[in-house]
Amino acid sequence: MPGFILRRALLVLPSLFGLLVVCFLLIRLIPADPAVALAGDNATPAQIEAIRRSYGLDQPLPVQFGRYLMDVARLDFGTSQFSGRAVAEDLAQRLPATLELTVAALLLGVGLGIPLGVLAAVHHNRWPDFLLRVVSVAGIAVAAFWLAIMLQMLFAMRLGWLPLRGQISAGVTPPAGPTGFLTLDCLLAGRLDLLADALRHLVLPAVTLSLGGLATITRFTRAGVLDTLQKDFVTYERAVGYPRGRLIWLYVLRNSVVATVTQIGLLFGGLMAGAVVVESIYDWPGIGSYTVQAILTADSKVMLAVTLLIGLIYAVVNILTDLVHALIDPRLRETR
Amino acid sequence: MKGMTSMEITRRGGAAMALATLMAAAPRARAATPGLMVRSDGQPQNLDPHQVFDVPMMGYALNTYDGLLRYQGSPPTLEPWLAVDHTASEDGLDWAFRLRPGVAFHDGSPLTASDVVYSFRRVLALGKAPASAFLPILKPENVTAPDPLTVRFRLDRPYGPFRAAIPIVAIVNERMVRANERGNDWGAAWLAANEAGSGAYAFVPGSLTPNERLDLQRHEGHFLGWADNPSPVARIAMRTARETSTGVLGLMNGSIDFTDSYLPTDQVEQIQSSRIARVERHSSLRTFVIRMNNARAPFDNVNFRKAMAHAFNYDGFIREILKGYADRNPGPMPNPLWGAPKDAAGYAYDLGKARDFLRAAQAEGVNLRQPIRIHIQSQLEQTNQAAQLFQSDLQSLGVNLRIVSDTWANIVTATGSAETAPDMWIHWVSTYFVDPENWVGQMYDSRFHGTWKASSYYRNAEVDALLARARGLVRQEDRAPLYEEATRRVMADCADIWVYNTVELRGVSNRLANYRFCPVGSGAEMRWLRLKG
Numbered sequence: 050m051p052g053f054i055l056r057r058a059l060l061v062l063p064s065l066f067g068l069l070v071v072c073f074l075l076i077r078l079i080p081a082d083p084a085v086a087l088a089g090d091n092a093t094p095a096q097i098e099a100i101r102r103s104y105g106l107d108q109p110l111p112v113q114f115g116r117y118l119m120d121v122a123r124l125d126f127g128t129s130q131f132s133g134r135a136v137a138e139d140l141a142q143r144l145p146a147t148l149e150l151t152v153a154a155l156l157l158g159v160g161l162g163i164p165l166g167v168l169a170a171v172h173h174n175r176w177p178d179f180l181l182r183v184v185s186v187a188g189i190a191v192a193a194f195w196l197a198i199m200l201q202m203l204f205a206m207r208l209g210w211l212p213l214r215g216q217i218s219a220g221v222t223p224p225a226g227p228t229g230f231l232t233l234d235c236l237l238a239g240r241l242d243l244l245a246d247a248l249r250h251l252v253l254p255a256v257t258l259s260l261g262g263l264a265t266i267t268r269f270t271r272a273g274v275l276d277t278l279q280k281d282f283v284t285y286e287r288a289v290g291y292p293r294g295r296l297i298w299l300y301v302l303r304n305s306v307v308a309t310v311t312q313i314g315l316l317f318g319g320l321m322a323g324a325v326v327v328e329s330i331y332d333w334p335g336i337g338s339y340t341v342q343a344i345l346t347a348d349s350k351v352m353l354a355v356t357l358l359i360g361l362i363y364a365v366v367n368i369l370t371d372l373v374h375a376l377i378d379p380r381l382r383e384t385r
Numbered sequence: 386m387k388g389m390t391s392m393e394i395t396r397r398g399g400a401a402m403a404l405a406t407l408m409a410a411a412p413r414a415r416a417a418t419p420g421l422m423v424r425s426d427g428q429p430q431n432l433d434p435h436q437v438f439d440v441p442m443m444g445y446a447l448n449t450y451d452g453l454l455r456y457q458g459s460p461p462t463l464e465p466w467l468a469v470d471h472t473a474s475e476d477g478l479d480w481a482f483r484l485r486p487g488v489a490f491h492d493g494s495p496l497t498a499s500d501v502v503y504s505f506r507r508v509l510a511l512g513k514a515p516a517s518a519f520l521p522i523l524k525p526e527n528v529t530a531p532d533p534l535t536v537r538f539r540l541d542r543p544y545g546p547f548r549a550a551i552p553i554v555a556i557v558n559e560r561m562v563r564a565n566e567r568g569n570d571w572g573a574a575w576l577a578a579n580e581a582g583s584g585a586y587a588f589v590p591g592s593l594t595p596n597e598r599l600d601l602q603r604h605e606g607h608f609l610g611w612a613d614n615p616s617p618v619a620r621i622a623m624r625t626a627r628e629t630s631t632g633v634l635g636l637m638n639g640s641i642d643f644t645d646s647y648l649p650t651d652q653v654e655q656i657q658s659s660r661i662a663r664v665e666r667h668s669s670l671r672t673f674v675i676r677m678n679n680a681r682a683p684f685d686n687v688n689f690r691k692a693m694a695h696a697f698n699y700d701g702f703i704r705e706i707l708k709g710y711a712d713r714n715p716g717p718m719p720n721p722l723w724g725a726p727k728d729a730a731g732y733a734y735d736l737g738k739a740r741d742f743l744r745a746a747q748a749e750g751v752n753l754r755q756p757i758r759i760h761i762q763s764q765l766e767q768t769n770q771a772a773q774l775f776q777s778d779l780q781s782l783g784v785n786l787r788i789v790s791d792t793w794a795n796i797v798t799a800t801g802s803a804e805t806a807p808d809m810w811i812h813w814v815s816t817y818f819v820d821p822e823n824w825v826g827q828m829y830d831s832r833f834h835g836t837w838k839a840s841s842y843y844r845n846a847e848v849d850a851l852l853a854r855a856r857g858l859v860r861q862e863d864r865a866p867l868y869e870e871a872t873r874r875v876m877a878d879c880a881d882i883w884v885y886n887t888v889e890l891r892g893v894s895n896r897l898a899n900y901r902f903c904p905v906g907s908g909a910e911m912r913w914l915r916l917k918g
Contacts (some may be wrong), residue, residue: 078794081798083794085798093833094835095520096520097514100513127905132577133433198630206637215598215636331631338596341627346430346794
């Protein structure tokens with residue numbers, strides 16, 4: 050197993066390098082000149098040229114890329130051309146918010162999607178199955194921004210149960226905790242009132258972000274369970290009178306979720322990408338909204354760093370997915 | 386769920402109930418924080434007023450920093466601020482400003498002429514956006530402080546807009562910024578995330594997540610005092626709302642008190658009918674213009690340009706799309722500003738005249754079948770609406786207009802040369818300083834070619850000469866006729882299509898009274914606001 054992990058980890062490096070090369074070239078293909086955007090509204094051509102020189106943007110592409118690679122090797126992602134702060138500092142401040150949202154959405158998707166998938170399979174071609182199929186198709190089809198606005202209208206405006214936007218109430222000073230994860234830091238600081246406030250703010254963005262994943266997991270689990278229910282061992286266990294609940298939740302489910310686990314791994318990357326829209330609508334202070342701003346202002350250092358970061362997270366999640374596969378199915382361990 | 390025991394159900398149900406109770410008991414910020422108001426109108430990209438100069442920065446810097454002079458009211462007038470008075474020599478080269486005594490920065494240290502000198506030198510050294518008004522006419526060594534309460538400027542040549550541009554420069558605390566300089570950066574890295582001002586509100590350290598959240602606290606020691614305001618806002622929470630819909634919903638449910646000033650017109654009625662908020666409407670100095678690349682065919686033909694100007698449905702756009710919340714502005718200068726010729730009628734929507742001018746252009750060799758492209762700013766729906774309306778009328782004239790969705794950064798880069806500048810594009814010209822130079826001066830003098838403001842690449846030696854003369858005079862009464870004449874000529878040449886002067890629409894909670902609007906900063910100066918209840 051350690052050899053397997055090492056092999057997979059080493060494979061990540063060339064993938065990330067390739068990602069960096071492609072992104073660097075793509076960003077340079079965008080006609081926007083960051084020096085122009087940086088110089089501001091009333092800048093003269095001479096001012097723009099001076100800024101271009103000071104950021105090394107007048108150098109040939111290979112030189113710019115070489116310098117960037119050397120900086121990245123030292124974990125220096127440069128300075129955001131707009132916030133004027135180190136990109137690493139901005140990311141460290143924002144990444145926990147995105148991870149918090151993504152993990153919450155994933156937990157919702159998995160926590161509800163797997164039981165619902167089992168429910169649909171067990172009631173195959175009966176009304177719960179029909180209902181869940183309709184709901185899951187709708188869940189995949191519905192646009193996140195539309196759903197977000199509908200949820201805001203219902204739960205924040207009409208019912209007033211949940212906050213409209215943001216990560217915590219405006220008049221509240223969040224604890225400067227050690228992890229950067231707001232909910233965790235509130236907990237560590239013993240501030241249950243702030244934890245509750247943060248959780249209330251998390252609900253709508255997490256539900257919005259989770260819906261597509263929830264639908265996917267439901268459908269994959271349903272298909273997996275349906276397939277397993279046809280297996281001989283299930284027929285045998287049923288024949289000997291093994292309790293139906295235990296049979297389904299312990300044995301059938303375990304034999305059905307390999308494909309679902311793969312989906313969960315893929316889903317994590319999808320949720321990080323989906324967070325761009327959700328964060329913008331709910332004003333969630335994560336890397337999604339940061340990336341949108343960077344694209345609009347041609348802030349290339351930020352775009353590259355975010356791409357690299359998401360690529361890295363995606364790679365790590367894929368390795369973890371493979372490990373979970375191996376834990377679920379001992380045969381996979383043996384073949385590796 | 387047969388597999389779950391009743392104890393498990395009880396345990397899980399209990400946990401869920403505890404969580405729900407915890408969430409229901411969460412504090413309500415408004416109740417917990419007296420004197421708080423929430424703004425959703427965006428933050429500057431970074432907090433250094435010498436690096437960034439745009440509308441969000443004005444909304445921040447007008448509250449945290451002071452300048453020598455300040456624009457107040459609408460139409461705006463220059464008022465004494467840190468400087469109690471100033472003088473200019475007859476030739477317009479020497480300027481002296483006498484400072485108000487007893488002004489203190491947020492850290493309690495006194496504001497002196499040395500801070501003013503440092504601030505101007507810093508702007509010139511950083512060379513970013515606010516510097517453009519001063520770089521051509523002011524050398525750092527020519528800003529001096531003969532005594533702690535006097536600042537002198539010696540200009541390289543007379544420059545009429547100098548006084549109007551003075552409020553651009555925020556005065557920073559020299560001692561604080563110097564203490565945080567790294568190499569030759571003039572403290573740029575530090576001030577991008579900190580504050581060193583003397584304004585009515587002070588930045589709350591640790592409250593910044595760039596472009597997301599930022600808190601300001603009332604500065605009780607502000608030089609103006611607070612006697613005129615019995616219930617000022619104590620704390621300002623700046624929370625950027627990226628989606629207009631979120632900002633408006635926040636205003637309607639009381640979680641936001643102050644939106645940006647570009648509300649979509651279809652939201653106005655909804656807000657006005659609510660009991661908790663209103664829309665503040667004020668004529669601004671922000672013109673909406675459709676640029677034409679005069680250096681490229683077919684726009685290098687004046688008859689073709691005039692055909693375009695007659696083909697835009699000004700009234701339809703203002704009445705139907707903007708619901709009347711704009712004032713027709715037929716020239717490049719905002720109607721209320723001095724230097725705008727009152728006798729210039731401009732161009733009217735008339736497809737018959739447009740056809741006549743197209744025929745004239747065709748007779749002069751213009752290829753009318755050539756497709757032309759108009760670039761819109763994808764994030765600003767109004768630019769798309771204007772382009773679509775235009776496209777529909779031009780189609781009836783046989784002109785093929787293609788709409789290209791683009792970003793500000795891309796377009797501005799392209800405007801760097803006449804060859805790469807778009808055929809047409811749409812933008813607003815905001816009030817950076819209240820002087821005709823901000824509009825007709827920087828848009829149509831060929832010396833500014835290469836900047837986005839001069840992106841129509843209009844060239845007329847007589848206009849250049851008029852603008853250069855106006856720039857070299859000091860007295861407004863001497864300069865005004867020159868700007869008026871230059872504007873008339875630019876309009877006669879139909880360099881661009883000038884559409885309207887903005888009516889700014891800002892959603893404001895009814896908790897806030899005494900809102901004061903000034904086009905410079907779009908009414909975002911908070912010290913005048915009174916909090917009810």
